Amino acid sequence: MKRYVLIVAGGRGLRMGGDLPKQFIPMEGKPVLMHTLEAFHRWDASVGLILVLPEDHQPYWKMLCQEIGCKVPHRIANGGETRFHSVRNGLHFLSDEIGNLSGGDEKTCVAVHDGVRPFVAPEVIDRCFAEAEVSGAAIPVVPVVDSLREFSGESSRPVDRSRYQAVQTPQVFDYDLLLKAYEQPYSEFFTDDASVVEAFGHTVKTVPGNRENIKITTPFDLLVAKALLAK
Numbered sequence: 001m002k003r004y005v006l007i008v009a010g011g012r013g014l015r016m017g018g019d020l021p022k023q024f025i026p027m028e029g030k031p032v033l034m035h036t037l038e039a040f041h042r043w044d045a046s047v048g049l050i051l052v053l054p055e056d057h058q059p060y061w062k063m064l065c066q067e068i069g070c071k072v073p074h075r076i077a078n079g080g081e082t083r084f085h086s087v088r089n090g091l092h093f094l095s096d097e098i099g100n101l102s103g104g105d106e107k108t109c110v111a112v113h114d115g116v117r118p119f120v121a122p123e124v125i126d127r128c129f130a131e132a133e134v135s136g137a138a139i140p141v142v143p144v145v146d147s148l149r150e151f152s153g154e155s156s157r158p159v160d161r162s163r164y165q166a167v168q169t170p171q172v173f174d175y176d177l178l179l180k181a182y183e184q185p186y187s188e189f190f191t192d193d194a195s196v197v198e199a200f201g202h203t204v205k206t207v208p209g210n211r212e213n214i215k216i217t218t219p220f221d222l223l224v225a226k227a228l229l230a231k
């Protein structure tokens with residue numbers, strides 16, 4: 001199986017606040033995104049890595065890579081208006097730059113991972129690729145630990161939390177399937193890659209994720225991430 005990872009880091013980090021998008025914030029001397037890139041390189045040094053970055057921050061990223069002495073080979077694609085558009089740009093970059101991946105006997109699977117999830121466990125990446133190779137689509141999920149309520153205006157009611165799980169990345173798919181699914185027009189209900197693939201009519205399988213694989217979204221998450229790194 002040929003394996004590629006699209007690490008999407010084209011966002012502005014509005015919920016984090018501050019001038020520097022959160023993927024570039026330093027933790028233990030390296031930007032968040034570098035930790036994420038290294039997690040995949042540690043998992044498999046031969047995997048094809050593509051970073052999707054805002055165009056105006058690409059010179060800054062290249063400068064950081066030189067300064068830190070980044071040894072992880074990767075290519076860079078342009079970010080888009082939303083996560084959906086960034087993933088689509090990354091997929092087009094893959095097909096343009098790496099050539100036509102379809103055809104031949106060897107299957108190609110592509111993982112889409114949030115640049116701000118640096119604590120993904122290697123066994124979770126393994127599980128997602130293994131399941132995607134068989135079924136074409138796999139995502140990691142973790143149980144919800146809080147009680148959940150459904151709101152309707154001012155009123156709310158408890159729901160059975162055993163029926164829900166939180167969704168993480170990497171979300172791994174057969175390359176041809178993902179490329180076709182991302183040809184659909186954008187919908188605001190596409191909050192992740194699984195929702196895009198399901199809207200295209202393909203079933204998505206779930207595998208266990210890892211609790212530490214948080215999406216660094218707010219200043220509180222950054223505190224948690226720094227504590228996890230110091231462990």
Ligand SMILES: Nc1ccn([C@@H]2O[C@H](COP(=O)(O)OP(=O)(O)OP(=O)(O)O)[C@@H](O)[C@H]2O)c(=O)n1
Pocket residue numbers: 008009010011012013014015016023052079080081082083084086087114115116215216217
């Ligand atoms: N136009 C966008 C928006 C988001 N992302 C990426 O998708 C991941 C998950 O998105 P999120 O946590 O929402 O990041 P932001 O959009 O940057 O945050 P916010 O919504 O707070 O602005 C992040 O790695 C982010 O950089 C992206 O590649 N392109």
Ligand SMILES: C[C@](O)(CO)[C@H](O)COP(=O)(O)O
Pocket residue numbers: 083114167168169191192193215
């Ligand atoms: C893809 C994702 O991280 C899965 O949990 C999540 O849906 C991204 O949501 P965001 O609002 O774009 O951060």
